[in-house]
Amino acid sequence: MTSAQFKPSKWTFLFLMLAAMMILMGGAAVAPALPLISAAFPDASDASISLIVTLPALAIAITGLFLGILSDKIGKIRVLAISVAVFTIAGSSGYYLNSIPAILVGRFFLGVGIAGIICTTSALIVCYYDGLTRARILGYQAAAMGVGVLILEVSGGLLAGISWRAAFLIYLLGIVILAGVLLTMREPARKCEEIRAAPGERKAESDEKFPATPLLLAYITLFMGNLLFFLMPTKFPFLIAHMDAARIMGENTALTAGIFLGIGGCASAILGIFYGRIAWRFHRYTILTVTLLSFGLGLCILGFATSLVLVGVAVVLVGIGEGLLMPTILTWIAAITPRQFLGRAMGGFSVSLNIGQFASALAVLPVIALVATYSNMFLAFGCIALLLAVPYLVALIREKHNPSVAAHDTLAQVAQK
Template sequence: MVTPFKPTRWTLLFLLLAAMMVLMGGAAVAPALPLISDAFPDASETTISLIITLPALAIALTGLFIGALSDKIGKIPVLAASVAVFSVAGCSGFFLTSLSAILVGRFILGIGIAGIICTTSALIVCYYDGISRARVLGYQAAAMGMGVLVLETSGGYLAGISWRAAFLIYLVGVVILAGVLLTMREPARENVEKTAGAPEETFPTLPLLPGYATLFLGNMLFFLVPTKFPYLIANLDAARILGENFALTTGIFLGAMGCASSLVGLVYGRVAWRFHRYTLLTLAFVFFGIGLCGLGFATSLLTVGVSVILVGLAEGILMPTILNWIAAVTPKQFLGRASGGFSVALNLGQFISTLAIVPIIAIVATYGNLFLAFGCAAFALALPYALAMVKRQFALPGVAVDVKPGAE
């Protein structure tokens, strides 16, 4: 009998380091976007933005396939290959000379990120149970937020050297690949033998769809910040007090957003069980609304700082809540595919966000008004969860309601 693999602290460390690459892996070079626009003056702003959004499209197109593949051949081989692709394709922008070649590299980068998302989320659910799982999923969300801090601040610093140097941040994947190979083993496969007459387990499509939809909409809101915040800062007079290096200024503020998200993740496992997911999601969309509207009205750096922190808090609540939702309703033999759906929803929201920006900004005319429009949309999205929360709170005795805590 094979002894099941027990994850060590080193295993957890490298799982979290891999998770750092998930949320902002495609947007690590966001602070360099205005500089890349200057380097390719014939390209439109929308085309330049594809540098950030093409990885998201690649993830949306390949996430389900890669998730199913990890269920079939193993999660560790897929994770290792994905981290390798992440490193090579990510830093390719440093060497490539044409915008079209850079965009191809960005699409391939997205395939690597898709594999990282699918496998890290599934491995956490396989390695950990109960309260430990909720705590580690909170740590995963914290790591994603820390990835924003590290990648955006480092990307901003490197972009201050040259826009090409910003792409070198992806070489961090080499260290993570070594850690994956040294500290992780394939989890034991779930015994799916059934007793006579027991119903066959199927993929829980209907229970997962609301969670996927929530994640999709939440990341449409969130991803407005890394794609358009650099241009907002470049047009903000108050930002000039920090100098003319707007890439570094952008990186600092986006890093603060990631730090806020990390802080939520660190405490999530301790407090989330006290609240139903309706409450947590209501709070997340309210924070999105206040933060995005704050950016729309911002005339001072203090307002900008508070606003990006609120957006980070919102994302820090949203991510582990959805991951716990998925873990609660998905049999282990389908975790790779369910995590693939998570990656599709996460990144399709990012890609559609960029497409939605084009007609909206044509109507509202300014970046400030664009943030205001998305902020109002966030408040609207909070309403159904607020109503569901109230309905559950005042449900009549004896009426069946979902009484599981927010992690589920």
């Protein structure tokens, strides 16, 4: 399926975005069915029921880097197609499996499928597109992830209204995605110039090394950003439950929390749509400084919030931070990674993304024990986010005042890769 002359069509773009919609869907689609699953298996512990949601993320963290390396060796399209097939089969397996251990095995393999989708779709976008177009598509990818969670979680909830088993059928959407991958995508050449290069030039390209140290900084930034972001879906509902103003719709504060989380998701999606224009104009250090400041201010406002107006401002700020974070990290990876290493680089991206999610749940425990309330917890993490913004602000100042470095590391430079 390799073709150096392949140019992505509108259909290619569509199915890349549909594949991106599945990336954050690991546990979200069946989460509304968890109470029904618990009732169907009364002997199962609460911990094992919770693993139905969390186990896919663990599988992604374990297998993401391996699948990224594999995609560099055997081809990104091949790994993507296999991953979507695994996603579909393993995801829907809960419909016909009859025990919690068997369902959990299926959920683990669902995570393996998602890991392959993360690695390959991000790498394919970098290979298929350049410059401003690449930044715009990566922004759309981030927006598609957020929209996918919203749409698929609602769909899973509707199917759960039929039966808990029906909720697992949402993963059959993978059949459509698989057909689209096979029909609209082709394997990109490892380097488009490789076919035309002289033998000496090919050797020089083969001497390129995997940029482990620069990528580590990008991965740490992604890890910390997602650690902060995942405080929202995991702890924000508890904050709302203790807020008198949140009872505007009665005692059902879960509905209020869901509405505000949806507002944050919309802010994130909107930023993703316009990300191409932002990335073209601003240095990545500027964007990451704004990202961490948005996280910090949003979380601090939640710490002080006593009204729904302040809560709304806070969730929008956190949503802006998330909307900027993922496409910025992806464009950063694209800028510093030789194309032949993109698969493993994106594998590291998927690992950092999901370890941040796990670490968020663990990091909360000592902080809550220390500060006692959810308001103080959000305030503490907000202060941490503001401190994390300082190194990028300092780096930005140094970059602008260093005459030996170009003023802006823009996507125009990335397009020259």
